[in-house]
Structures are given as structure tokens and as C-alpha cells.
Amino acid sequence: MVKIAILGYGTVGSGVYEILKKNPPSIAKKAGDSIEIKYILDIREFDGHPEKHLFTKNFDDILNDDEVSIVVEVMGGLEPAYSFSKSALLKGKSVVTSNKELVATHGTELIRLAKEHDANYFFEASVGGGIPIIRPLNQCLTANEIDEVHGILNGTTNFILTKMFEEGATFESSLREAQSLGYAERNPEADVEGHDACRKTAILASLATGKFVDYHDIPTEGITKISTADVFFAGKIGYVIKLIGSAEVGPDGKVQAIVAPRLVSKDSQLADVNGVFNAILVHGDSLGDVMFYGRGAGKLPTASAVVADVIDAAKHIHINKWVIWSEAEGDIMQNPGECVYRYFVRTSNKALAENLPGVDVIGTLEGETVFTTGEMKEKDFMQTAGGKCAYIRIL
Numbered sequence: 001m002v003k004i005a006i007l008g009y010g011t012v013g014s015g016v017y018e019i020l021k022k023n024p025p026s027i028a029k030k031a032g033d034s035i036e037i038k039y040i041l042d043i044r045e046f047d048g049h050p051e052k053h054l055f056t057k058n059f060d061d062i063l064n065d066d067e068v069s070i071v072v073e074v075m076g077g078l079e080p081a082y083s084f085s086k087s088a089l090l091k092g093k094s095v096v097t098s099n100k101e102l103v104a105t106h107g108t109e110l111i112r113l114a115k116e117h118d119a120n121y122f123f124e125a126s127v128g129g130g131i132p133i134i135r136p137l138n139q140c141l142t143a144n145e146i147d148e149v150h151g152i153l154n155g156t157t158n159f160i161l162t163k164m165f166e167e168g169a170t171f172e173s174s175l176r177e178a179q180s181l182g183y184a185e186r187n188p189e190a191d192v193e194g195h196d197a198c199r200k201t202a203i204l205a206s207l208a209t210g211k212f213v214d215y216h217d218i219p220t221e222g223i224t225k226i227s228t229a230d231v232f233f234a235g236k237i238g239y240v241i242k243l244i245g246s247a248e249v250g251p252d253g254k255v256q257a258i259v260a261p262r263l264v265s266k267d268s269q270l271a272d273v274n275g276v277f278n279a280i281l282v283h284g285d286s287l288g289d290v291m292f293y294g295r296g297a298g299k300l301p302t303a304s305a306v307v308a309d310v311i312d313a314a315k316h317i318h319i320n321k322w323v324i325w326s327e328a329e330g331d332i333m334q335n336p337g338e339c340v341y342r343y344f345v346r347t348s349n350k351a352l353a354e355n356l357p358g359v360d361v362i363g364t365l366e367g368e369t370v371f372t373t374g375e376m377k378e379k380d381f382m383q384t385a386g387g388k389c390a391y392i393r394i395l
Contacts, residue, residue: 015299090117155275155296225390256339279291352369358372
């Protein structure tokens with residue numbers, strides 16, 4: 001019997017408990033052994049819980065219990081999640097997490113500690129919630145050099161942008177609806193400013209390259225400046241607007257990564273990903289394009305990915321399965337100014353169109369000229385047009 005501890009009994013933690021209690025015979029068959037929850041760590045009281053004896057407020061109960069071989073960290077945030085995860089790995093206990101912030105910040109160290117102590121550090125749920133992406137990138141697609149990853153990685157922003165396109169709603173009203181439905185937090189900054197998607201993009205970029213990509217090095221923009229005019233003109237030329245996390249590996253091995261609103265052609269598979277759904281489009285040199293699609297958040301979708309990692313960890317007790325990435329040697333990031341894009345531009349400065357390459361004028365609205373540019377380096381675009389227009393990069 002494999003005994004586990006769950007750290008945190010919130011949305012995801014309670015979902016993990018429910019799945020493990022609902023499907024024990026099936027899970028035991030897949031894991032090769034039965035899985036038993038021995039502890040649940042939470043500072044709150046759960047007197048009415050049918051298994052209240054499982055609850056503890058003391059992490060040392062878990063750490064010092066040699067029967068516990070897997071620790072499920074679903075607390076969120078950096079502390080005490082980092083300290084608890086590190087301590088568990090140092091004891092040779094495998095750690096499974098859905099914590100994107102922790103993985104993006106300390107993943108390299110925790111992966112290394114897992115290898116050094118014959119344990120595993122698994123985090124399938126940290127990027128796509130219930131969408132399988134970590135394991136496919138590390139197993140199914142290993143014959144490929146992954147040179148591009150583009151993802152709709154945040155359900156809140158995708159819901160907002162979908163409302164703006166389908167109903168002509170403003171950003172503000174769409175955000176209020178997302179909050180009323182529980183898709184957005186009262187303080188939505190992490191979602192609408194792109195921080196959530198940035199951490200997920202850093203994890204994907206690290207997976208694609210095998211080298212740690214620091215999320216602090218990824219230029220990040222949110223969707224708060226997207227207007228109904230942007231939506232109207234994007235639709236007019238056959239595009240939608242999505243918040244995209246992108247990582248591309250150039251011929252020189254440099255990583256071009258960015259999180260920003262992008263114009264996405266309606267011919268793209270990503271254009272049809274609407275509402276709270278997420279999708280990740282991966283390009284391999286042999287396979288070509290493959291897309292992973294599903295619910296990127298939610299109690300049971302995320303918990304299902306966590307439990308899948310628990311099963312994998314149970315099958316590899318005291319056997320380190322893989323080193324997913326390691327520290328980069330030198331700077332692997334492309335200078336953002338050297339990155340090349342086409343741009344969608346909206347400006348009251350008509351002369352600006354004459355100073356940019358490959359301009360295709362779309363139209364005018366309320367004194368503004370709207371056009372797209374040809375490909376150009378970011379630094380050249382900013383030097384010519386920065387501060388003089390509203391713009392969105394084209395994917």
C-alpha cells in the first residue's frame with residue numbers, strides 16, 4: 001500500500017481527496033498498488049468531515065512518518081509550499097504539485113533534489129490544469145525537437161476576450177461578468193495582466209528546451225488595453241484576439257518568449273478556443289503541429305491531473321523517473337528587441353503608416369487610422385512607433 005499526504009484542502013486538495021475515494025479499485029490497478037491518504041494538512045478545523053482523523057496542522061507529522069512516500073502539495077503560493085516540498089524531497093518522498101508559481105520559481109532546484117534522493121517531482125497540473133501537456137512533451141514527443149509552443153493558458157482572459165468578440169462587450173463589463181461567475185478573482189491582476197500565463201509559459205519553455213527559463217525574463221503584457229475598436233478591426237480582417245504565451249527556439253538555440261495579446265488568424269486552431277477553455281499548440285520538427293485542448297482550471301479537471309501524477313509516482317517509488325530540465329549555461333534568451341513580429345496598429349497619427357514597412361491600411365474610425373505592418377524587429381518598431389499608437393502583435 002502506498003501512503004500519501006495532501007498539503008492543503010482547498011479547491012484542488014478536496015478534489016484530489018474525492019477522486020481517490022471515488023475510484024480506488026481503478027486507481028490501484030493503474031498504480032500497481034492501493035493508494036491510501038494518511039494525512040491532510042490544513043490549518044482550518046474540519047470537525048464535520050467524515051474522516052476528520054486524517055487532518056493535521058503539523059507538517060512534521062508527515063515529514064517524520066516513513067510510511068508516507070508521496071506528498072501532494074496543493075497549497076499554492078511560494079511559502080510554506082517551497083519549504084515543505086524541499087523538506088519532503090530531502091527525505092526521499094516524492095512530491096506532486098499543481099503550483100505553477102512554485103514550479104516556475106524553484107522547479108530547477110526541486111527537480112535536482114528529487115534526482116539526488118531517488119524521488120520524483122511531478123507537476124502535470126501546473127500548466128494546463130486538466131490538460132495533459134508535461135508528460136506528452138517529456139515522453140510522447142521526445143523524438144522531436146520542439147521549436148515552437150503557443151498557448152491560451154488562462155481561462156479568465158479567454159472568457160473575457162470571447163465575450164468581447166461574440167457580444168461586442170467592453171473589457172470592463174466582461175471582467176465583471178467573469179467575476180460574478182467565479183471565473184475571475186476579486187483582484188484579477190494575476191490573470192488580466194498576464195502574470196499567470198507568464199509562469200505557465202516559463203514552464204513550457206523550460207520543458208521545450210530542457211533548460212530553465214526564468215519567468216522574470218519573459219516580456220509580459222495583459223489584456224486591459226484591448227478596446228472594442230481593436231475587436232472590430234481584427235474581426236474585419238479575419239482575426240481574433242487571444243492572450244498567447246509563446247516560446248520559440250531559433251536556429252542559434254536562443255529562446256524567443258513573450259506573453260501578450262496577439263491577433264490570431266481565424267484559420268488557426270487556437271482561434272476556435274473560446275470561453276474558459278485553454279489550448280496549447282506545439283510544433284515538433286518531425287510531427288508538425290499538435291494541439292492539446294481542454295479545461296485549464298477547475299476543481300476536478302486539475303485534481304485529475306494531480307491524481308495521475310500520484311499514480312505515476314506510486315509506480316516509481318524510490319526510482320527517479322526523469323530530469324525534466326536543468327540550469328541553463330549562459331544566457332539562452334533572445335534579446336526582446338531583436339524579436340521579429342508583424343503589428344496591428346491603431347493611431348491618430350496618419351503619417352506613422354508612411355514610416356513603417358509593409359503597411360496595409362484596414363480603415364479609419366473616429367479619427368484613427370488602423371493598419372497592419374510587415375515583419376520588423378521589435379526595437380525598430382518601438383523606435384518608430386512607440387508611444388504614438390496602440391498596437392497588438394500578430395501571431
